[in-house]
Amino acid sequence: MNALPSGSLARSPGEPLNVLWLQSGGCGGCSMSLLCADTPDLPGTWRDAGIRLLWHPSLSLETGVDVITLMEDVLADRLRLDVLCIEGALLRGPNGTGRFHMLAGTGLPMIDWVQRLSAKAHLVAAVGSCAAWGGITAGGDNPTEACGLQHEDEHPGGLLGESFRTPGRPGTRAEWPVINIAGCPTHPGWVLDTLMALAADALTPADLDALGRPRFYADQLVHHGCTRNEYYEFKASAEQPSDLGCMMEHMGCKGTQAHADCNTRLWNGEGSCTRGGYACISCTEPGFQAPGHAFHATPKIAGIPIGLPTDMPKAWYVALASLSKSATPKRVKHNATADHVVVPPAIRRTRLK
Amino acid sequence: MSTTRLLVGPFNRVEGDLEVRLDVADGRVHAAHVNATMYRGFEQMLQGKDPHDALVYVPRICGICSVSQSVAAAYALRDAAGLTPEGMPANGRHALNLMLATENLADHLTHFYLFFMPDFTRPVYADRPWFAEAHARFAPLQGHHARQATAARQRWFTILGTLGGKWPHTQSVLPGGSARAIDLAERLRLLGKVREFRAFLEQTLFAAPLEAIASLDSEAALMAWWQQAAPDHGDLRLFLTIASDLALGDLGRGDGPCLSYGAYVQPDGQPAMRGGVWDAAQGLSLPVELAQITEDATHAWLDGDRPLHPHDGQTLPDADKPAAYTWNKAPRLAGRVAETGAVARQLNDGHPLIRDAVARTGTNVFTRVLARLLELARVVPLMEDWLRAVRPGEPWHQPTPLPDTARATGLTEAARGALGHWLRIEHGRIANYQIVAPTSWNFSPRDADGTPGPLEQALVGVPVQPGETTPVAVQHVVRSFDPCMVCTVH
Numbered sequence: 047m048n049a050l051p052s053g054s055l056a057r058s059p060g061e062p063l064n065v066l067w068l069q070s071g072g073c074g075g076c077s078m079s080l081l082c083a084d085t086p087d088l089p090g091t092w093r094d095a096g097i098r099l100l101w102h103p104s105l106s107l108e109t110g111v112d113v114i115t116l117m118e119d120v121l122a123d124r125l126r127l128d129v130l131c132i133e134g135a136l137l138r139g140p141n142g143t144g145r146f147h148m149l150a151g152t153g154l155p156m157i158d159w160v161q162r163l164s165a166k167a168h169l170v171a172a173v174g175s176c177a178a179w180g181g182i183t184a185g186g187d188n189p190t191e192a193c194g195l196q197h198e199d200e201h202p203g204g205l206l207g208e209s210f211r212t213p214g215r216p217g218t219r220a221e222w223p224v225i226n227i228a229g230c231p232t233h234p235g236w237v238l239d240t241l242m243a244l245a246a247d248a249l250t251p252a253d254l255d256a257l258g259r260p261r262f263y264a265d266q267l268v269h270h271g272c273t274r275n276e277y278y279e280f281k282a283s284a285e286q287p288s289d290l291g292c293m294m295e296h297m298g299c300k301g302t303q304a305h306a307d308c309n310t311r312l313w314n315g316e317g318s319c320t321r322g323g324y325a326c327i328s329c330t331e332p333g334f335q336a337p338g339h340a341f342h343a344t345p346k347i348a349g350i351p352i353g354l355p356t357d358m359p360k361a362w363y364v365a366l367a368s369l370s371k372s373a374t375p376k377r378v379k380h381n382a383t384a385d386h387v388v389v390p391p392a393i394r395r396t397r398l399k
Numbered sequence: 400m401s402t403t404r405l406l407v408g409p410f411n412r413v414e415g416d417l418e419v420r421l422d423v424a425d426g427r428v429h430a431a432h433v434n435a436t437m438y439r440g441f442e443q444m445l446q447g448k449d450p451h452d453a454l455v456y457v458p459r460i461c462g463i464c465s466v467s468q469s470v471a472a473a474y475a476l477r478d479a480a481g482l483t484p485e486g487m488p489a490n491g492r493h494a495l496n497l498m499l500a501t502e503n504l505a506d507h508l509t510h511f512y513l514f515f516m517p518d519f520t521r522p523v524y525a526d527r528p529w530f531a532e533a534h535a536r537f538a539p540l541q542g543h544h545a546r547q548a549t550a551a552r553q554r555w556f557t558i559l560g561t562l563g564g565k566w567p568h569t570q571s572v573l574p575g576g577s578a579r580a581i582d583l584a585e586r587l588r589l590l591g592k593v594r595e596f597r598a599f600l601e602q603t604l605f606a607a608p609l610e611a612i613a614s615l616d617s618e619a620a621l622m623a624w625w626q627q628a629a630p631d632h633g634d635l636r637l638f639l640t641i642a643s644d645l646a647l648g649d650l651g652r653g654d655g656p657c658l659s660y661g662a663y664v665q666p667d668g669q670p671a672m673r674g675g676v677w678d679a680a681q682g683l684s685l686p687v688e689l690a691q692i693t694e695d696a697t698h699a700w701l702d703g704d705r706p707l708h709p710h711d712g713q714t715l716p717d718a719d720k721p722a723a724y725t726w727n728k729a730p731r732l733a734g735r736v737a738e739t740g741a742v743a744r745q746l747n748d749g750h751p752l753i754r755d756a757v758a759r760t761g762t763n764v765f766t767r768v769l770a771r772l773l774e775l776a777r778v779v780p781l782m783e784d785w786l787r788a789v790r791p792g793e794p795w796h797q798p799t800p801l802p803d804t805a806r807a808t809g810l811t812e813a814a815r816g817a818l819g820h821w822l823r824i825e826h827g828r829i830a831n832y833q834i835v836a837p838t839s840w841n842f843s844p845r846d847a848d849g850t851p852g853p854l855e856q857a858l859v860g861v862p863v864q865p866g867e868t869t870p871v872a873v874q875h876v877v878r879s880f881d882p883c884m885v886c887t888v889h
């Protein structure tokens with residue numbers, strides 16, 4: 047358990063939310079994604095929401111000594127840190143030394159900085175699946191001993207340990223685990239909504255799911271709102287990339303199991319993975335980087351996909367699938383294996399009833 | 400002469416982690432050592448994987464040029480499958496070009512407005528005549544043009560929302576084309592978005608039609624254009640004003656060969672921007688001999704003490720290696736250091752303005768940034784052409800079954816320069832995967848012969864003002880390359 051930040055540094059109502067954003071073992075994509083937030087004036091949106099960026103590696107002027115001074119001010123209780131945002135996995139290697147990522151200019155491993163700053167922060171947020179679970183950086187044989195802030199894949203622990211908690215706004219007696227704004231990258235809306243809700247004191251630990259993800263996006267499935275739902279219903283399946291059919295049966299799609307609102311809160315204006323013609327690889331889920339099969343193909347046993355929809359008993363799935371396949375309309379069947387509509391919906395000559 | 404040592408870091412507004420060690424004497428940099436301080440190990444992670452998995456992994460090397468990484472991987476897989484660029488359906492070729500161009504131009508925009516220009520809003524320049532205007536436009540999170548550019552960038556990336564599902568880390572980039580077929584209405588809406596971006600460039604950045612900028616054919620023509628209006632009329636003019644006041648053309652000079660693989664494959668298989676190795680001494684663009692590319696790990700925390708071709712390359716961390724100071728290997732071309740980037744692309748493609756400017760002053764802070772802005776003017780019209788050429792209803796990709804054994808290469812251009820992937824498949828699995836990124840070239844450490852990399856050379860002689868801990872001129876030089884450290888060390 048983390049010592050409470052000193053009372054003199056408590057944020058009073060009306061004061062901006064001080065956010066420090068650091069990057070470790072990631073690709074910077076979560077930051078680049080954030081810049082795609084759907085607003086005509088991103089800095090204005092932050093300011094209006096009461097979010098103050100103390101420092102961000104891509105967006106701030108300060109370089110070198112100025113940044114180190116700022117972090118030392120936080121450590122010495124001279125500067126209030128409301129939210130510490132970490133993007134990228136925490137690199138513990140080689141052999142636990144953390145030398146795979148030394149914070150430039152400081153001669154110290156980034157994991158040291160993150161541990162010390164976390165102890166001062168009122169809230170700690172993992173931005174992206176790398177910081178949440180280790181993510182893609184923990185792929186293969188995990189050569190860098192990468193982990194997340196409070197998880198290693200789905201296992202609690204990570205850099206800060208299972209029991210790590212922060213107080214949120216002092217006086218509220220809340221105990222916060224690391225907030226896991228998971229996704230690879232994470233959606234700009236997920237980050238912005240989380241920070242705006244925190245600035246407005248509108249989020250509580252109860253608003254996080256069992257994996258620490260904000261429920262406003264994690265209580266949904268990628269499957270919801272997918273444009274291929276009609277194909278799914280009839281098990282009319284895509285056989286190759288760019289086909290319009292459902293990608294669950296053959297193409298490796300995990301949309302029925304992946305917690306995220308990608309098909310109702312679209313990406314970059316109008317996209318999602320499934321709308322882009324390729325499978326959801328469940329990038330918000332712990333361990334997505336190691337599915338145990340090639341990403342682009344659905345693993346099956348006796349012709350039945352292993353990864354069935356989360357809430358569906360296998361026997362029911364098999365029964366419904368064979369029934370719906372036999373009932374597939376010609377239109378749905380043909381369009382499923384084409385990249386554009388080859389059989390349009392019929393036009394009735396009489397009024398619709 | 401007394402030498403003092405400066406350690407500069409964390410170096411921000413670059414992608415990834417960078418530390419620069421400077422030996423300073425008599426108010427100038429005497430020697431520089433460039434350290435990429437973070438290692439993730441993608442080349443190790445990919446070992447043994449299904450080759451297609453590279454299309455999920457490699458874009459995640461970098462969140463700023465993820466499509467470039469995807470395209471390089473897709474081209475390597477295409478090469479492994481034995482499919483030529485001409486063999487791809489035309490729509491697929493256009494879609495890949497469009498996605499790559501969208502990202503490259505966004506990188507140029509982000510670099511100029513959010514990464515490079517903010518340094519001119521530092522207090523050290525408060526007495527310059529252009530300062531107030533530069534501050535009003537480019538101050539981080541405040542400048543009104545920086546904010547408008549961020550909004551333009553957000554709108555611009557909706558093109559990738561349509562063509563690629565999402566950005567970064569789109570997976571619609573395939574060896575045989577694109578997984579996303581677009582229909583007629585989408586094609587028209589995309590054209591509308593390109594025009595919207597064109598309007599931002601023509602109003603705010605250039606204050607001129609793109610074609611007028613692209614047709615400037617000499618430094619004299621550029622100077623004449625600059626003087627036609629007020630010195631801050633449009634952000635390019637303001638940049639020229641600042642560049643001339645601060646003599647950015649004398650800062651961060653490079654004279655070595657400039658490498659480009661060529662960008663944006665056309666129907667005949669040839670790139671819209673021709674590649675080559677620009678030889679400054681001869682004023683000639685020579686063909687790239689891929690067999691002459693090596694990587695040397697002498698000063699990297701990686702095993703290996705002799706230069707290896709990427710097909711034979713290896714990546715095994717050794718954090719205790721003596722004499723090492725970075726995670727970056729040293730790529731060399733026939734044993735020589737090479738610079739890459741927009742300036743290399745424009746030199747090899749033969750753009751007269753860049754050839755003229757570089758002939759006079761070499762590559763430098765000014766010509767590197769100018770070449771990037773010029774690309775914004777040159778590539779947007781190409782995108783309009785590709786969009787007009789796509790044929791909804793025709794195929795978007797060609798299936799590419801892979802052989803069990805292959806040696807393949809995927810070459811493309813990221814915004815920051817030449818990107819190559821070298822892939823070996825054995826027993827249907829990835830047996831070796833080596834990546835040589837643009838910043839690996841530009842931010843290369845010393846090699847076995849002790850020859851410093853391009854940035855290490857360009858920093859020599861750069862002025863350091865008394866009391867400076869993070870010399871501003873050093874920052875201009877470093878950021879003129881728009882380094883991408885996560886790609887460098889992958």
Ligand code: SF4
Pocket residue numbers: 071072073074075076133134135173174175176177181182183229230231232459462
């Ligand atoms: S989660 Fe994905 S996008 Fe974010 S830093 Fe990691 S690799 Fe990049």
Ligand code: SF4
Pocket residue numbers: 229230268304305306308318319320325326327328329330565
């Ligand atoms: S659709 Fe799936 S893989 Fe794509 S962003 Fe959403 S959760 Fe991630």
